[in-house]
Amino acid sequence: MGHSYQFICKDCKTSQQLYEGWGFMVHDQAVSDYLQSSQLKLHYKTHQKILQLNKTHKNLHLKMEYRIFRCRKCLQVSDRLFVQVMQEDKVLHKTRFKCSSCKITLTHTNIHSLKYAICPKCKSNRFKKSKELVLWN
Ligand SMILES: [Zn+2]
Ligand SMILES: [Zn+2]
Numbered sequence: 001m002g003h004s005y006q007f008i009c010k011d012c013k014t015s016q017q018l019y020e021g022w023g024f025m026v027h028d029q030a031v032s033d034y035l036q037s038s039q040l041k042l043h044y045k046t047h048q049k050i051l052q053l054n055k056t057h058k059n060l061h062l063k064m065e066y067r068i069f070r071c072r073k074c075l076q077v078s079d080r081l082f083v084q085v086m087q088e089d090k091v092l093h094k095t096r097f098k099c100s101s102c103k104i105t106l107t108h109t110n111i112h113s114l115k116y117a118i119c120p121k122c123k124s125n126r127f128k129k130s131k132e133l134v135l136w137n
Helices: 031-036 044-056
Strands: 002-009 015-021 060-070 077-087 090-094 127-135
Touching: 015 077, 015 127, 031 044, 031 060, 044 060, 044 077, 044 090
Parallel strands: none
Antiparallel strands: 002 015, 002 127, 015 060, 060 077, 077 090
16 A cells, blocks of 8 residues: 655645555566566666566565655655565675765655655755545555
């Protein structure tokens, strides 16, 4: 199941839509299925890593979902597709993300306890969650 959250800036009215969870294309699957499918495009670095691991390991599968991150430095929020390459319950690789402005590593944010973020446009701290929708049931 996926959730969509809308953030709105109380000052300049800029809005941003963020996703969390999984959906039609984004769901757990075997690496062999992923490699045969041309519909899902992962980041090229993730794709390279999957190809590399697939050469040396058998029965790999992917766990993937959208996650919401807030940079601890600039406090801007973003959603990213988080992918883990697994062999049974062992994680062989997981994607890491960096803030595009600060270049520091992002850590997963609990959207439910997130009180505010910084507006990407006017940098106000009155950038707040306004709506929550359930998608992809
Ligand atoms: Zn704003
Ligand atoms: Zn940042």
